[in-house]
Amino acid sequence: MTISQSPKPSSEDSSESSTAQNLGSHTTANPSNSSDNLSNPAKTNTANHPASGKPIMELSGIIREFPAGEQTIRVLHDINLTIHQGEMVAIIGQSGSGKSTLMNILGCLDQATAGDYKIYGQSARKLDADQLAELRREHFGFIFQRYHLLGDISAKDNVAVPAVYAGMDTEARTNRAEKLLTDLGLGNKVNNRPNQLSGGQQQRVSVARALMNGGDVILADEPTGALDSKSGEDVMAILHDLSAQGHTIIMVTHDPKLAAQAERVIELKDGHVIADYQTEHYKHTDKKPESILGEHRKSAFGSFIDRLLEAFKMSLLAMRAHKMRTLLTMLGIIIGIAAVVSIVGLGQGSQQQILANISSLGTNTITVNDGYPRGDPRRRYNDDNLTPEDAEAVGNQPYIISVSPQVNASSSVRYRNIQEDATVNGVGEDYLNVTGETLTLGQGFDAKSITLRSQDIIIDDNAKQTFFSDIDNPVGEVILVGSVPGRVIGVLEESDGGFGPSVTTPTIYMPYTTVMSRVTGSTNIDRFVALLDDSISSSAAETAISDLIESRHGKDDFELRNSDSIRQTIESTTGTMTLLISSVAVISLIVGGIGVMNIMLVSVTERTNEIGVRMAVGARQSDIMQQFLIEAVLVCILGGLIGIGLAFAIGELINSVGGDNFKVIYSSTSIIAAFVCSTLIGVVFGFLPARNAAKLDPVEALSRD
Incomplete structure (x- = not known):
């Protein structure tokens, strides 16, 4: 056996390397x-x-x-x-x-x-x-x-x-x-x-x-x-x-x-x-x-899956061994995810409530008002331009489901010894269909009511409370509108007032033909509301109606209001507010991610010896990185799931307290996005600790307790 060695240096020159020697024998x-x-x-x-x-x-x-x-x-x-x-x-x-x-x-x-x-x-x-x-x-x-x-x-x-x-x-x-x-x-x-x-x-x-x-x-x-x-x-x-x-x-x-x-x-x-x-x-x-x-x-794939499962198992064991640290690591993620899901749910609930209020004013409708558009100097000269025939012409269009002409008036209304000023609305037979309002008692108008100028009356809840507070069912009672007697045939369901302040003035509804002939004496209407087919673009229908009326009048002496544009504005506004508030919640997610990174860095330090052992027995750098990445992702996924659960609990609490007027409506998109976001946080903020673990020197790692 031939072995070259360096002989022991002398005390005078211990730094010099000695010449190799052939040790054929000892x-x-x-x-x-x-x-x-x-x-x-x-x-x-x-x-x-x-x-x-x-x-x-x-x-x-x-x-x-x-x-x-x-x-x-x-x-x-x-x-x-x-x-x-x-x-x-x-x-x-x-x-x-x-x-x-x-x-x-x-x-x-x-x-x-x-x-x-x-x-x-x-x-x-x-x-x-x-x-x-x-x-x-x-x-x-x-x-x-x-x-x-x-x-x-x-x-x-x-x-x-x-x-x-x-x-x-x-x-x-x-x-x-x-x-x-x-x-x-x-x-x-x-x-x-x-x-x-x-x-x-x-x-x-x-x-x-x-x-x-x-x-x-x-x-x-x-x-x-x-x-x-x-x-x-x-x-x-x-x-x-x-x-x-x-x-x-x-x-x-x-x-x-x-x-x-x-x-x-x-x-x-x-x-x-x-x-x-x-x-x-x-x-x-x-x-x-x-x-x-x-x-x-x-196989290479089978080996990869095995190593993945080993990393998964060790990550679970590490999380179980340090329960409090794991919980504290999750806390930022839990709060962030719960905030995002809850805020989006609140935004959607508010949006749905507002849209429901819009629906109470008319769903997918276009209102044509008499008078020149806002900003037109001719607006102060209202020449009573709209007629029932204009409403009928629009109602005959294929994209229109129904039309209701309207005439407004104010009058003194009396029932027995009770007398109050009230708003009198003349409406068409399709008024309830067009506006989406419902009756709690009685019935609505029909074509015969319009044609015969019947003296039938529908009252709203304010009128019921004003004139019939002690009567459960006022249908069939007779009231005097100005000098015109009328019989109550229906009572509208109570309204929450829509967007504006709560309206307490009693409102009386009669056929528009009756109001025109017996109350106002006018041959013109104040407006008409057209209900659109949902399959038709509201903007296209708006343009078509405008062109039709202008061709009949020879001028644009009318003004259009599209309820769908209001809906879109509300949706855009509430969406922007939700996004703004959600961005604040996302910041808490980022802060939580930084917390995950810091705790994982501490975890790497605590488990340096384990990393050294795994390297000594043959773990690749990718195996070490994979293990700590999986742990970070698991922490964030678990935190995300707990956060979603917390958001549901908060939502149920708000729904039970808020009643029908304030609801949290959960979005599956926001929940999925929150879950994906928590996973990405685990990957992004777990990468640095995982890379640090993979780059450790095996000898140094083994030497640490």
């Missing part, structure tokens, strides 16, 4: 020092031991430096090593000698500052983060001194984590995890969590995890350092058994007795290799560990 750079550290008789008599297997790791001139303020500290000095397939190697040295740093470089957890490290013939410097992760999960298995198990999942799931990232079939990895634990004497502990296991049992779980994907190379950092003597002996027996199976074992220890059990010892001091020799346990073997992944590997 040689140490400082035999006197080495003999004090290891009580192994084979260390000075290992000549002509052949190297086992083929070289799988080659280190050439490896230097590792770390920043320390404005200076750098060199931890490893010009390390030159070759490690072969099937060797059991112990790296020994005092604390601070650089042995853990060397193991991290060998395990692709860390990168050298200078020099070249080849693993299976590939230079580690030329591999990106995901390729290094592939090496870790496909070929390496790590056994840590502090176990580094994931506390929220069972022993079996801990063992199976590397196989999840490697894409092993679900059933195969479950069976293998259980078998490994059973072989290690933990068959009855597979569903226990780490805190339910002793130190020795946790280390066995760590060993099983290292072997999950095959573990060609097992890297053990002080594998017995935290164990009692019996558990330590058990772990070493396991390592010897693995070595016999063809696994390459690289063990870091400061215990010379433990190192003496290895086949080869590499001794470090102050970052230099001061000894590299074979022990009496050395044996040549060409045996290789069995291949595990090939026959059980899933």
Whole structure:
């Protein structure tokens, strides 16, 4: 076996790198020092031991430096090593000698500052983060001194984590995890969590995890350092058994007795290799560990779904483990979503109420008023231009459903000893159909009423309260309108007054022909209201009516009012107000998103060790990012759902208190938009913490508690 090494520097010139030496037989750079550290008789008599297997790791001139303020500290000095397939190697040295740093470089957890490290013939410097992760999960298995198990999942799931990232079939990895634990004497502990296991049992779980994907190379950092003597002996027996199976074992220890059990010892001091020799346990073997992944590997898509489910499961466990933090994280989202949905519901409820008021004045109608349009100087000269024939001409158009001429007058009305001034409206037979008003008692006018100029009367609720307050049903009673007697045939339903102030003046309705002939003595009408076919554009109908009347009069001595334009104005106004108020609610969503980001950043800091463990067992950067993104999205989705539920509760409260005049009407669009918005907040504001987690240095992450 030929191994180049850097001899221990002299006290006079410790910074100079020493020349490589050929150790065809056992040689140490400082035999006197080495003999004090290891009580192994084979260390000075290992000549002509052949190297086992083929070289799988080659280190050439490896230097590792770390920043320390404005200076750098060199931890490893010009390390030159070759490690072969099937060797059991112990790296020994005092604390601070650089042995853990060397193991991290060998395990692709860390990168050298200078020099070249080849693993299976590939230079580690030329591999990106995901390729290094592939090496870790496909070929390496790590056994840590502090176990580094994931506390929220069972022993079996801990063992199976590397196989999840490697894409092993679900059933195969479950069976293998259980078998490994059973072989290690933990068959009855597979569903226990780490805190339910002793130190020795946790280390066995760590060993099983290292072997999950095959573990060609097992890297053990002080594998017995935290164990009692019996558990330590058990772990070493396991390592010897693995070595016999063809696994390459690289063990870091400061215990010379433990190192003496290895086949080869590499001794470090102050970052230099001061000894590299074979022990009496050395044996040549060409045996290789069995291949595990090939026959059980899933498709790329199946592997992706597996990793997604693993991330989803870990996100749920993290949320459950920190319930209060999760709730506080959600709070901003809950308030924002509830505000958006409630405000939109209030806006829609208000809009519907206003539109209902419009409907009480006439649904999809056009009113033609007598007199010149507003702004016309001729407006003060009202020549009584509209006639019943104009209304009839418009009513004959195919896009008109019905027309009601109207004549207004004021008159003194008397019933028995009650006399009050009232408004008298002369209307057509289709008045109720045109305006959308309804009767609570009696009946309306018919064609015969118009033709015969009947003295029938319909009264509104104000007139009923004024003249018939002590009579439940005034139908059939006779009242005197001016000097014209009339019989009550109907009573209108109470109106809330529409848009303007509440009207208390009694209103009397009679056929317009009766009012014209018996009350006003006029041959002209004040206006007529036309009900449009809903399939016709109201603007087109308005233009057609205007053209028709103008052609009949030869001038535009009339004014049109389109109820649909009022509707559109109201809808536009309420929509603008809803949007304005909703934008304020959206700001609370953004604030909530920033809260999610801050809490997730804290979560990354708290779970840095878990991230390091996942990276060590082969998680890609995308796997780490995916896990934290899913957690952020889940928090926001759950917050969104709670917010929607809160909005419904608020709406029900408002509806129960507001009665018929004040309603919250929920919009499915706003609910879906709020849900999508909460998801996007999770993605957008969870990205930075997720990226920070994915970019963590594995060694630094593992070193944090």
